[in-house]
Amino acid sequence: MTDTWLRRLGSILLAGACAAGASSGASAEEVRIGFLAAMTGPFAAVGRDMVDGFQMYLDEHKTGFGGAQVKFILEDTQAKPDVAVTKARKLILQDHVNMIIGGILASTGYALAPVSTAEKTVYIASIPAADDLTQRQLAKYPYFIRTGWSSSQPSHPFGQWACEQGYKKIAVIAADYAFGYEVVGGFQKAFEECGGRIIQKLWPALGTKDFGPYIPAIKQDADAIFTLMVGPMSLQFPKQFAAAGNKKPVIGGGTSYDEFVLPAMGDEAIDGVTPLQYSAALETPKNEAFVKAYRAKYNRIPSYFSESNYTTAQMIDAIMQKTGGKWPGGEQFVKMMQGLKLDAVRGPVSFDEMRNPVQNIYIRKVERRKMFGYDKAELWNTVIKTYPNVGQFWKYDKAEFLKQPVYSRDYPPCKFCE
Amino acid sequence: MTSRRKVLLVVAAVALLAIVVPFTTSFMILLATRALAFSILVMSLDLLLGFTGLASLGQAAYFGVGAYMTAILATKFHFGLGFDFWLVVLFGLLIGAALAALFGLLAIRATGVYFLMITLALGQCVWGLAYRWNSLTGGDNGINMQGRPRFGIDLSNEVTFFYVVLALFGLSLFAMYVLVRSPFGRSLTGIRERELRMKMLGYNTWLHKYIAFIIAGAFGGLAGVLWAHTAGIVSPDNVVLTTSVDALLMAVLGGAGTLIGGVIGAFIVTGIREYLSTVVPWWQYVLGAVYVLTIFYLPGGLMGIPERLRRRGAPGAKASGGDEKLVAAPS
Numbered sequence: 188m189t190d191t192w193l194r195r196l197g198s199i200l201l202a203g204a205c206a207a208g209a210s211s212g213a214s215a216e217e218v219r220i221g222f223l224a225a226m227t228g229p230f231a232a233v234g235r236d237m238v239d240g241f242q243m244y245l246d247e248h249k250t251g252f253g254g255a256q257v258k259f260i261l262e263d264t265q266a267k268p269d270v271a272v273t274k275a276r277k278l279i280l281q282d283h284v285n286m287i288i289g290g291i292l293a294s295t296g297y298a299l300a301p302v303s304t305a306e307k308t309v310y311i312a313s314i315p316a317a318d319d320l321t322q323r324q325l326a327k328y329p330y331f332i333r334t335g336w337s338s339s340q341p342s343h344p345f346g347q348w349a350c351e352q353g354y355k356k357i358a359v360i361a362a363d364y365a366f367g368y369e370v371v372g373g374f375q376k377a378f379e380e381c382g383g384r385i386i387q388k389l390w391p392a393l394g395t396k397d398f399g400p401y402i403p404a405i406k407q408d409a410d411a412i413f414t415l416m417v418g419p420m421s422l423q424f425p426k427q428f429a430a431a432g433n434k435k436p437v438i439g440g441g442t443s444y445d446e447f448v449l450p451a452m453g454d455e456a457i458d459g460v461t462p463l464q465y466s467a468a469l470e471t472p473k474n475e476a477f478v479k480a481y482r483a484k485y486n487r488i489p490s491y492f493s494e495s496n497y498t499t500a501q502m503i504d505a506i507m508q509k510t511g512g513k514w515p516g517g518e519q520f521v522k523m524m525q526g527l528k529l530d531a532v533r534g535p536v537s538f539d540e541m542r543n544p545v546q547n548i549y550i551r552k553v554e555r556r557k558m559f560g561y562d563k564a565e566l567w568n569t570v571i572k573t574y575p576n577v578g579q580f581w582k583y584d585k586a587e588f589l590k591q592p593v594y595s596r597d598y599p600p601c602k603f604c605e
Numbered sequence: 606m607t608s609r610r611k612v613l614l615v616v617a618a619v620a621l622l623a624i625v626v627p628f629t630t631s632f633m634i635l636l637a638t639r640a641l642a643f644s645i646l647v648m649s650l651d652l653l654l655g656f657t658g659l660a661s662l663g664q665a666a667y668f669g670v671g672a673y674m675t676a677i678l679a680t681k682f683h684f685g686l687g688f689d690f691w692l693v694v695l696f697g698l699l700i701g702a703a704l705a706a707l708f709g710l711l712a713i714r715a716t717g718v719y720f721l722m723i724t725l726a727l728g729q730c731v732w733g734l735a736y737r738w739n740s741l742t743g744g745d746n747g748i749n750m751q752g753r754p755r756f757g758i759d760l761s762n763e764v765t766f767f768y769v770v771l772a773l774f775g776l777s778l779f780a781m782y783v784l785v786r787s788p789f790g791r792s793l794t795g796i797r798e799r800e801l802r803m804k805m806l807g808y809n810t811w812l813h814k815y816i817a818f819i820i821a822g823a824f825g826g827l828a829g830v831l832w833a834h835t836a837g838i839v840s841p842d843n844v845v846l847t848t849s850v851d852a853l854l855m856a857v858l859g860g861a862g863t864l865i866g867g868v869i870g871a872f873i874v875t876g877i878r879e880y881l882s883t884v885v886p887w888w889q890y891v892l893g894a895v896y897v898l899t900i901f902y903l904p905g906g907l908m909g910i911p912e913r914l915r916r917r918g919a920p921g922a923k924a925s926g927g928d929e930k931l932v933a934a935p936s
Contacts, residue, residue, distance in 0.1 A: 227889055263882050268747060269836035269843070273639065273879055277632040294746045298838040301749050305761075317746065363737075364745035393745070596739060 216255040216512040218503070221278030223289035223299070225266035229394075229418065230291050233492050234263075236447060237289060237314060239485050240493030244500035247480075252504040254512030260284060266291060268298035275299055279306045285514050286311060288499060293317035293338070293365050303330040309517045311524075313499045314492060316340075318369045319593050321543035321579060330517050332524050332542040334499045335491075338366050339373025339594055341441055341462035341548045343581035344574040346377025348462070348550055349438065354378075354410040356386045356603075360401060360424075361415035361440070363390035363596075370415045370440035372594025375601075377581070384603040385413075390596065396423050402431045415440035421448040429455035436460070444553050447490035449566040452553075456566055459553045462574075464544070465491040465533040466551045468558055468567035475559050477532045488565075491533075498531040505529060539578045541585075548577040615778075615865055623771055627764045633880075634763045635835075640875040641767075641774045642831040647855045647867035648781055649824035654853065655862030656785050657817045658797030662721050662849050663728025666708070667701040667822040669735060669844030671829020674700050676748040676839040677741065690754035694773070694830055701826020702819050704731075709818040713811060716800075725846065732844040747840025750833060760834065770831050777824055781864055784820065793817055797862075858899050860906025869907055 222241060224234035238261060251257050260282050264271035271290055278284045279302070286309035290296050296315025303310030309330050312320060316338040320331065349357065357378065361367040367390070375385045387406045391398065396419060405412060412435055416424050421443050428437070441463030444456055467478055467488050477497070481489040489497075506515070506523045515523060521542070528537045534547040551568035558567050580588045592598050626637045646668050653659040675693055678684040685693035708727045715723050735742045742748065753760035760766045784790050795803045796810050803810050833839050842848070852867075855874050859866030873895065881888040903909050 226886065263886075265878075265882075267842050268838050268840050270879065272836060272838055273635060274883070276635055277883055280631040280635075292745075294840055294842075297746045297749055298840075301751070301837065305752075366745075 216251075216514075217258055218252055218255045218507055218512075218514055219258045219282065219284040219286075220260065220503070221275070221282060221284035221287040222259060222261045223264050223271055223274055223278070223287060223295075224261070225291055226261070226263040228266045230266040233291055233418075233447065233490075234266075236487075236490050236492040237291070237496045239481070239487075240489065240496035241288070241313075241500050243481060243484060243493075244497050244504070246484075248504060252507035252512065253510065255507050255514070258284075264290065264295060266295070268292075268294045271295045272298050272302055275302045275310075276306070279308050285309065285517075286503075286520070288313055288496070290315045296320055300324075300328040300331050304328050307517055309520055311499055311503075313495045316369075317365060318579070321541045323589060323593060325541050330521060332521050332538070334502060334536075334544060335495045336464050336546070337543050337579045338369035339376075340543070340577060340579045340581075341464065342370050342373030343377045343583075344548050344577055345438075345462040345550065346374045346379075346383070347381055348572065348574075349374070349378050349411070349413075350381035350383050352411075352436075354383060354436075356384050356406075356409050357411050357413050357438075358387040358389075358406045358409035359385055359413045359415075360389040360391065360398075360405065361413070362393045362395075362417050362420060364393045365595075366417070367393075367415050367440075368596050369594045371413070372599060374413060374440075375599050376594075379599070379602075385601060386603050386605070388601050388604060391420075393417070393420075395420055398424055398427045402428055402433075409435065411436040411438055413438050413440075414443050416443045421445070422451055425452065425455040425459065441491070444551075444568060445490050445492075446488050446568065447492060449553070449568070450488065452566060454555070456553045457555060460550060460571070461568070462548050462550050463491055463568075464546045464548055465494045466549050466568040466570050467494075468551070468569050469533070469549065470570070471534070473530070474532050478559055494532050498529070498533065498536065501531060502527055502529060535576070537576075539580075541579070543579045545576050545578040548574040550574070612782075619771070619775055619778075623768070626767060631763050634767050636875060636879055638763070638767045638770050638835050639832075639879070640872045641770050642828055642835045643852075643855075643875065644868040644871040645774055645777045645828035645831065646825055647852050647859075647871045648777065648864050649821040649828065650852045651856045651861055651864055651867045652781060652785070652793075652817055652821045652824070654856055655860075655864075655866075656790065656797060657793045657814055658800075659814065659818070660721050660853070661712075661724040661821075662846065662853065663708070663712075663724035663726075663731075664821070664825055664852050665844050665846070665848035666728040666731040667704055667825025668829040668832065668848065668852075669731050669839075670700050670704050671697040671826035672833040672839045672843050673735060673742060673748070673829075674826075675830045675833035676750055679750055679833075680748055686752070686754045688756040690756060690760070694827065697826040697830035698823040699826070701829070702823035705819045705822020705825070706815075708822075709815045713815050713818060725849075728844070728849055729846060732841055732846070735841040735844045742841075745841060747838050747842070750837045750839070753834050753837075766834070770835065773827065773831060777827065778864065778868070781824065785864065789813070789816075854896065858896065858906055860903075860908030863906070863908040866906050866908035873907075 224237045225231055226234050262274040275287050278287055288311045290299050291314050293315050296312050296317050299310055312333045313335050316336050318337045318339055321333050359371055361371045389401050391401050438460045441461045444459045444461050446467045525538045525542055536544050536546045539545050549570045550572040552571045553566055554569045555564050555566055557564050626634055650664045653661050712723045758765050792808055792813050800810050855870030856867040859870030877888055877892045
């Protein structure tokens, strides 16, 4: 009897000691960051890029953020929105994180934002680009801020660019989901306003690998083809399109040719033009250093997934330095972040009043060349034009823009399709 | 073990769950709630798989319509956020049953692999609708729920909600247990064992299978209602083939034809996938190993373990899913 009792007492004491130790650990300045990325499943490679980008910044700043120790906790979303929600709750309720960061697909972004509201915890969308998170639905999410981009943001100036190239008629082939609709929608709006015509929209399902049924259907009188591909689609489409004898210019959304797929592509990718807020081939000293360090460390070229999360870490660091390492509280943190102006790897970044980044949009062309002193000629997204300080509404009036519905399969309507 | 002792064991396990879980962390409560809600789906599948001998690959369809209905009613009509939550529970049962009644007409005539394929195709039709009918389902983005029902008690409290789900789980388990032990349930087992003989005995086996299919659909719909409120988001992911396969694997892992085996399967898989994955990065290997080892060494699933242990002394007895009526189990 006494023996078991003593043993039980011992375990209680031990537990108490642990608890005391834990709480004394927490009393030192600490910022707790919960990171959500897909580490398994079809988006695992993208998830890896995200984590590596963030981790690289942490490794470069081992002393912490403004004196505060950084506690980085990674959770696997398995690219499923409801697993992401469960893991976010775990991070908030069990690990008591100050903020959650990440998610990949728009659906995960839409799933995580309400959690941040309910649990009064900051959510930083470093990748999810769904327009409405910082547009029509923003009011619902006071603890939400975006450090990446909104889907249609690069598309608006890109529409203008397409007009300037003299394209009159463009056919679209794009992945059939919300991100695709928004990238295409933004492009269509801008392109048709400067006199262009979208004459066709084809929507292959997300994850399509055989474009055989779609390629012959693409209209022959188009001056150029606008594509929006993601993941394995990005790899397959240009190959099959080139094999089918295409000679027309191919332009598209940023993910069609991002750095994440380029190393696996061949000559069929060359001359593809896409807009994005980042290119690994951006010729600034900052980016050159970033690419070299990243490549040395992980043996890969960074993608926008890496850069965006690296920059997010840098932003958090900037705020923690201002507060001297003290966590300012969720609301204050979001407010301070919104006021931030930062010289990031991708260029100057600030935030608009709807908590979306205002940043340069680079028009990038795939070329085979040597960059940054590497001795092999590789595929790079060479920057051919820069639109400085582009916001999510571009040159449109914000109030008027918000009156139109979010870009969808049917909006803007395809007036010139037959 | 007599069946009374088995029932007592299950009741004790559920009671233990009810007592212990609220004292764990809120993440644990959430996981237990998720496992319980999903368990109802797995049990509904077990009605078909384990008791009727119909391996369905489309059970997520009923789960999906239940979940989408809940989310659409809540977000578009603000319905089901008060006492009318119980109406939604009822609607969930009904919509699952209605869809199964429709699909059953097409699927029941097929057997074996063909049944597998046709249920798969029908399930993917529902997925296609969820994915493409943007105006209603939100497409790929899914639907976000704005909070849980509140009627005197506040279901947004994790513990309260856990008890509600546990209660509905208990009721479902009880209902299905009564069902499979009823003469109707026995005839289903008869169909599983030898449909031709049942036909010759004068049973309308098509109708029996059809009714079982509808009942399974109803419980699938109920599981969907609870899942929508548990997860707070409904997306095509809930309807996609892998969700059906998950349910099937959980049922087989725990032991088909035992009802409770599916629950154990659901708890183990949820535990590995959602808890172990927060602890170690190699959780997928554990999950894989559990599946492979079970299939190699425990054809009757985890519920077959006690049976196996007992049969050590009596070699020669045939393995079964643990149905005590078919194997003369020593008590």
